[in-house]
């Protein structure tokens with residue numbers, strides 16, 4: 001269990017509450033669309049193919065060594081083709097701006113996101129940092145340079 005400091009950004013609707021895991025085993029905590037007052041009534045409508053950075057009203061301070069992944073919700077993806085364009089979105093531990101969800105409508109009908117809708121889920125994950133070191137040759141493996149379907153599909 002990790003504790004994450006959360007701040008509502010100026011103008012956000014605090015009544016929407018903080019993300020929380022909906023069940024004991026839920027990996028994600030749902031993120032809600034939290035529009036500024038002027039956009040609250042209309043929300044945002046995404047025509048097929050359109051995308052938008054939807055505000056969550058939240059800024060976070062993740063502990064060093066952790067990231068927040070912004071992932072789609074399967075129900076919205078299945079029913080409407082609404083998904084996260086950059087899934088999984090990455091919120092860095094040193095980011096202090098508003099967390100936004102980059103939604104894209106891959107469906108064939110317009111989708112309206114209303115104020116308060118649960119549009120994505122945040123998964124908190126550990127981060128392994130690396131240093132990259134140049135070498136002249138890499139160790140040999142059975143796979144070698146084969147990739148991108150080299151092992152086939154059937155069988």
Ligand SMILES: O=c1ccn([C@H]2C[C@H](O)[C@@H](COP(=O)(O)OP(=O)(O)OP(=O)(O)O)O2)c(=O)[nH]1
Nearest residue numbers: 070086089090091092093095098099100101102
């Ligand atoms: O779905 C997302 C993805 C990113 N961010 C914020 C937090 C993250 O720390 C920052 C930068 O994200 P990323 O590194 O994915 O974007 P970039 O295009 O590489 O921008 P930058 O040059 O600022 O790193 O944007 C979000 O709010 N939602």
Ligand SMILES: [Mg+2]
Nearest residue numbers: 090091092095
């Ligand atoms: Mg970046």
